[in-house]
Amino acid sequence: MKNIFSHPEKSIAAKLIIATGILIVVMSFIFWYATLKKQEKDVMSMALTYGDSFVKFTKRSTRHSMLVFNPEETQRVLENLGTPEGVQRVRIYNHQGNVVFSSNINNVGTNVDRTSVACKSCHADPGKSPALLPDPVKWSVRKDEKGSTSVKIVSEIVNEPDCYNASCHAHPREQEIIGFVEADLSLALLDEALFKQGLALTVYVIVFVLAVSMFLGIINYKIVTHPVHELSKGMERVAGGDLDYSVQIKSVDEIGVLAGTFNSMIKDLKAARDQREKWTQTLEEEIAKKTEEIRMTHANLVQTEKLASLGRMAAGVAHEINNPLTGVVTFAHLLKKGFAPDSPQAQDLDIIIEQSERCTKIIKNLLTFARATPSEKGKVSINDVLNRTVFMVQNQEKFHHIKFNIKLEDSQFVIIGDSSQFQQIFLNMFINAADAMGGRGNIHVATRSLTEEGRPYVEIEFRDEGTGIKPENMPKLFEPFFTTKPVGKGTGLGLSVSHGIVKHFGGNIKVKSEIGKGTTFFVRLPLPDKKNIEA
Amino acid sequence: MKKILVIDDEAIVRMSCERTLVPEGYDVRLATNGRDGIAFMEKEKFSLVLLDLKMPDMDGIEVLNKINTTWPDTKVVMVTGYSTVETAVQALRLGAYNFIEKPFTPDTLIEAVKEVFEKSQGPRDADKDR
Numbered sequence: 024m025k026n027i028f029s030h031p032e033k034s035i036a037a038k039l040i041i042a043t044g045i046l047i048v049v050m051s052f053i054f055w056y057a058t059l060k061k062q063e064k065d066v067m068s069m070a071l072t073y074g075d076s077f078v079k080f081t082k083r084s085t086r087h088s089m090l091v092f093n094p095e096e097t098q099r100v101l102e103n104l105g106t107p108e109g110v111q112r113v114r115i116y117n118h119q120g121n122v123v124f125s126s127n128i129n130n131v132g133t134n135v136d137r138t139s140v141a142c143k144s145c146h147a148d149p150g151k152s153p154a155l156l157p158d159p160v161k162w163s164v165r166k167d168e169k170g171s172t173s174v175k176i177v178s179e180i181v182n183e184p185d186c187y188n189a190s191c192h193a194h195p196r197e198q199e200i201i202g203f204v205e206a207d208l209s210l211a212l213l214d215e216a217l218f219k220q221g222l223a224l225t226v227y228v229i230v231f232v233l234a235v236s237m238f239l240g241i242i243n244y245k246i247v248t249h250p251v252h253e254l255s256k257g258m259e260r261v262a263g264g265d266l267d268y269s270v271q272i273k274s275v276d277e278i279g280v281l282a283g284t285f286n287s288m289i290k291d292l293k294a295a296r297d298q299r300e301k302w303t304q305t306l307e308e309e310i311a312k313k314t315e316e317i318r319m320t321h322a323n324l325v326q327t328e329k330l331a332s333l334g335r336m337a338a339g340v341a342h343e344i345n346n347p348l349t350g351v352v353t354f355a356h357l358l359k360k361g362f363a364p365d366s367p368q369a370q371d372l373d374i375i376i377e378q379s380e381r382c383t384k385i386i387k388n389l390l391t392f393a394r395a396t397p398s399e400k401g402k403v404s405i406n407d408v409l410n411r412t413v414f415m416v417q418n419q420e421k422f423h424h425i426k427f428n429i430k431l432e433d434s435q436f437v438i439i440g441d442s443s444q445f446q447q448i449f450l451n452m453f454i455n456a457a458d459a460m461g462g463r464g465n466i467h468v469a470t471r472s473l474t475e476e477g478r479p480y481v482e483i484e485f486r487d488e489g490t491g492i493k494p495e496n497m498p499k500l501f502e503p504f505f506t507t508k509p510v511g512k513g514t515g516l517g518l519s520v521s522h523g524i525v526k527h528f529g530g531n532i533k534v535k536s537e538i539g540k541g542t543t544f545f546v547r548l549p550l551p552d553k554k555n556i557e558a
Numbered sequence: 559m560k561k562i563l564v565i566d567d568e569a570i571v572r573m574s575c576e577r578t579l580v581p582e583g584y585d586v587r588l589a590t591n592g593r594d595g596i597a598f599m600e601k602e603k604f605s606l607v608l609l610d611l612k613m614p615d616m617d618g619i620e621v622l623n624k625i626n627t628t629w630p631d632t633k634v635v636m637v638t639g640y641s642t643v644e645t646a647v648q649a650l651r652l653g654a655y656n657f658i659e660k661p662f663t664p665d666t667l668i669e670a671v672k673e674v675f676e677k678s679q680g681p682r683d684a685d686k687d688r
Binding site for chain 2: 342345347350352
């Protein structure tokens with residue numbers, strides 16, 4: 024409440040209160056003033072009526088003593104009439120203004136003031152001209168020396184047959200007005216009553232103004248200030264970002280409607296913000312996803328480029344080494360011919376030949392890795408290739424003590440590609456599994472179809488019961504030349520080559536391994552759309 | 559006399575061929591590049607050319623084309639590293655008789671050479687009879 028009056032130009036409530044306050048004060052003042060004036064007028068008219076009666080009563084009281092010409096009696100009556108409180112003076116004077124009788128005996132014989140109402144009520148210019156005013160007013164009001172109001176009433180004594188026929192012959196017949204009765208009456212009591220009434224009225228009006236103002240103020244506060252304040256508080260909160268806030272206004276008037284609209288606006292804003300935040304989050308997630316994709320693609324590109332340049336280098340080196348190797352092999356053989364087959368020299372030369380052959384094998388692997396042999400593409404059935412590869416390895420010594428447990432899904436899983444490349448992948452998997460198990464155990468092979476991001480895939484599972492892969496080796500698994508096999512046993516290219524081929528077909532390889540329990544490789548290859556196959 | 563020309567830029571390969579084939583009774587000439595090889599062929603007639611596929615200056619395929627057009631009776635066996643098997647296959651299509659991979663053992667080489675002479679004598683002679 025306080026702050027609304029510190030800057031009234033900023034507050035509707037203050038403006039309303041001030042406007043209604045001014046209206047109430049002005050209206051109350053007009054009412055107060057009009058009432059006071061009316062009272063005063065009524066009191067005055069009453070006073071004049073009573074004054075008039077008093078003068079008539081004086082005339083009647085003195086009539087007899089005047090007609091019988093008993094001046095002492097007249098004087099005595101006047102003195103009696105002048106005794107009551109409120110009657111200041113009663114006197115009778117002739118048309119010339121000579122006071123004949125008076126309630127105050129000292130007054131008798133004095134002359135009436137020519138400016139007095141007694142003269143001026145009829146004569147425009149008393150003492151000089153006999154001209155008469157058209158509408159005589161035979162009373163006047165003045166303030167006496169004590170400050171209280173007194174009224175002077177004058178009434179003429181008209182000549183009548185009883186007067187001019189009276190034995191005293193004091194008044195001739197042609198004389199129209201024989202004198203005047205004049206009464207000075209004090210209105211002090213009425214003044215006091217009026218004052219008290221006025222005071223009471225003033226107090227009533229002030230109390231009324233205060234009460235009405237206070238009532239209006241409270242009403243104003245309840246209906247306007249408080250709700251508007253609530254609304255502005257709400258707006259501040261909302262502007263500050265708090266969209267859970269709602270304005271608590273229950274009324275059904277315009278402000279209530281405004282509050283309702285405001286609340287629904289906040290709700291909309293909140294919904295919009297939530298939506299926006301959701302979008303932002305989705306966008307961020309999308310960006311993170313894309314960034315990860317780009318990073319992966321980049322990493323793949325780097326990896327591919329790395330492998331490609333490595334391949335080129337390997338191919339170059341391999342080709343160059345083939346020439347000296349030819350010499351080593353040839354001359355070792357030639358030299359061997361000079362010795363007996365079981366001589367120590369021949370055995371040594373066998374070692375040279377053997378190791379040269381090992382070099383040849385390494386070079387072949389390197390060149391496979393470099394994928395110097397472009398593949399011939401065709402429709403390849405993954406299940407068929409798996410079966411063929413299993414059949415092929417089962418005849419090899421390495422797999423003599425290994426049991427294959429094969430569970431292939433009925434679907435043929437046809438992929439457009441080079442069957443030798445798939446065979447190479449499967450072969451690598453089998454060799455690794457056999458090595459991991461030390462040549463003894465079960466290799467579990469399974470195929471199944473699945474959908475990843477809306478695309479059909481075939482998943483080929485290779486599970487061994489071997490030693491498992493150490494966690495620290497996991498990240499290096501697909502790096503070229505990384506191997507845990509003894510020197511001479513592995514080139515470290517098998518998984519790297521497999522990975523390269525799978526990547527080339529848009530697939531991926533996932534590994535799950537537990538030390539001591541075994542390792543499972545999941546090779547996923549995307550399946551083409553049916554129509555592409557049939558085409 | 560069974561005359562063989564070896565065209566290879568690598569001395570050790572040329573030497574290996576010479577040391578393997580001479581004791582087997584072949585007359586072997588050695589050329590260090592395609593140009594030299596063709597120069598030899600212009601002077602003498604060879605039954606077989608052992609031709610390296612990858613050589614500086616003049617490529618094996620180029621030399622093969624030249625031999626095919628100029629001396630169609632001379633057989634060509636391509637000698638190639640593993641990396642160029644595809645090219646070797648291409649060479650077969652272009653008219654090479656066979657190919658052997660480097661590094662080769664003396665036995666491999668001898669076998670490949672023997673095959674050329676045995677086969678070419680059979681059907682080719684039959685062709686002549688017709």
